[in-house]
Amino acid sequence: MYTESIENYLKTIYEIQKESEKVTTNSISEKLGVAPASVTSMMKKLSEKKLITHKRYQGVKLTGPGKKIALEVIRHHRLVELYLAEALGVPWDQVHDEAEKWEHVLSEDLEDRMDKVLGYPTRDPHGSPIPSRDGTVIELESIPLVELQPGQSGVIAEVSDHDPDLLRYVGKMGLYPMTKIEVLSVEPFSGPITIKVEDASHILGSEAAQYVFVSDVEGERGEAS
Amino acid sequence: MYTESIENYLKTIYEIQKESEKVTTNSISEKLGVAPASVTSMMKKLSEKKLITHKRYQGVKLTGPGKKIALEVIRHHRLVELYLAEALGVPWDQVHDEAEKWEHVLSEDLEDRMDKVLGYPTRDPHGSPIPSRDGTVIELESIPLVELQPGQSGVIAEVSDHDPDLLRYVGKMGLYPMTKIEVLSVEPFSGPITIKVEDASHILGSEAAQYVFVSDVEGERGEAS
DNA sequence: ATCAATTTTTAGCCTTGCCTAAAAATAGTG
DNA sequence: CACTATTTTTAGGCAAGGCTAAAAATTGAT
Known part of the structure; x- marks a missing residue:
């Protein structure tokens, strides 16, 4: 240990x-x-x-062994994040800090039990991949929302969990992983982005849009606002 | 902290x-x-x-403040023990060791969430009282099973969690808290005790019987075996 | 290519929490 | 009551994991 x-x-x-x-x-x-x-x-x-x-x-x-340990810790972290969110209803902006502590005290036995209760999940509440037990990580192909053009649509893949305020902010407009979105307009000079989420439109600052990643992007690129 | x-x-x-x-x-x-x-x-x-x-x-x-902290730690410990047993199915002989680690990393918020999920419980899996948030502990009146006389009956109140082997041993005969038992016979010279648990009879070594506590004792005392 | 700015490393120190060995205080016994 | 055994404390060290200040290596710019 x-x-x-x-x-x-x-x-x-x-x-x-x-x-x-x-x-x-x-x-x-x-x-x-x-x-x-x-x-x-x-x-x-x-x-x-x-x-x-x-x-x-x-x-x-x-090294190989070093990476293995890193992935075990990350697996613990993300599994705990998801567990806290699912089983105890902890809001997604708080799970990170709790998991920082729990990741170090989680036994293999409890890891397995949580994994099972959660149905062997592959993503944490922010959309990050949960490494498998043997250290396999399946990264999702995705690009920052800020790079999308008006008219393009996609699915939220991942949101950076580095700042709880950001998570609360984007959470308020429903930008959780697996949510479908469409970019309606983009203001020039790093201006705000208008997006459609679940039939409602929201305005998102470009800085926040750097930390939101989108996959399965479809639609023409390059239209002006 | x-x-x-x-x-x-x-x-x-x-x-x-x-x-x-x-x-x-x-x-x-x-x-x-x-x-x-x-x-x-x-x-x-x-x-x-x-x-x-x-x-x-x-x-x-x-001191007052020292006791308060001690009780908070114990509350965390016992709440976690119960949570692990109830929510994750961890066997009662393993919850103690896990809780030893968790008790130090449990936030107040998670403490509350677990408490709620469990329905504001008052006893851990071994029957020990879970101190309330304000530091109240309700101890159960109980005596060691080894002191019961043939013919007496009672309810398992608490089992010492100091030894996992003991827990597994008494667990095999169903001696969990809240279980009704009756003493059928007691061999002299610290000999084994025969008890009835759920209509089955079991023989229990006297050493183990020192760590099992019984409440609501009824029946005549002093009958020979 | 040389000099200044930046990055990284070395040196030395601190705190926490543990240890062993020895000294001091207390308790028990003839 | 004195002497021995036990318990507790003191003294001195050690490993982990931080820190600051200073030295060394690298990078970048003129």
Whole structure:
């Protein structure tokens, strides 16, 4: 078993790796809220344990075993998020913070029981994939809502869970995963976007629209507003 | 918020206080599995925080605030135990160990949600009282099964959860809280006890019978076997 | 290509919570 | 009442995981 701290570092490295190519000391420091020097010393420890490879000044990379642990933690996190939402009715903007604590104390037995109760789900409440037990992750093909053109439609695939305020904001207009939407208009210069959700139209700021991802996009591109 | 370690010390002190009058350094050390010296230094810290009173060489006592925290931890523990048993089907001999971890990461919000889902319960799966939010504990009047005489009957009130093997053992004969039993015979010299549970008779070792508590005892005492 | 800015690492320190070994206080016994 | 056994405390250390300040390596810009 690894410490909570190690689990958090590995999870964080995995998450950065997924979107940034290079995983730097600074990016880990920032995402984890610790000093860069603390990151360096932890990287040394993780290297010794063969959980990452680390070339000085060159960033880090998860090894096979390191990635496996990261995915286990993420699986716990997302399974717990969904469980809290489904079984205990926790609002989707709160499940993340709770899961941050629970992910480290969930036994394999309880993981299985939750998995079963939930019917072996594949997505968490924000639409992120729940890694399977053996470490398989099925990412959904999707693009940020902000890139859609008027007339295009699609299905909400995923919403970033990094900010509870954002989740409450987009939740109020019903932008949950699996919801069908259509872009009605887009104001120029990063202006607001008008979308149709369940026969109601809503106006969405472009910044928020960067964190909402859409799949199954259909319709012509390039129409002006 | 207090550390997990502090919460565990307070909980342990409360539990010892309930059955031993004097709470000694050694008893805490033993129950918590740490060296006596570690206990002494923690007692110093808890005294400074006004969570206990401590006279050197004289044992410790919880203060009002210390007791409050101890009861909150115990409430979390027992609520989680019951939740795991009811909602996730975890066997009663396993809930304790899981709850040991969960009790420290349960938010007030989730505590409330579990409480509600369970219908505001008052007993955990072993029959121990779940302290109310404001710190009230309703102890059940009960005596160890080993003290019953042939012909006496009663209702299982509580079973000690200190040993999973014991729980599995008595669970196999259906000795769960709220179960009616009747003592048929008691062999002398701490010999086995024959009891009737749900129209079946079982033989129970006297050691196990020390950890099973019975309430609502009825019937004549003192008959020989 | 050199110098400045940025990033990363090293060095040294702190807190928490545990440990062992030794000293001090208390309790029990002849 | 004195002496021994037990209990508790003190003293000194250790590992984890943070921190700050300073040094070193890299990057970027003129």
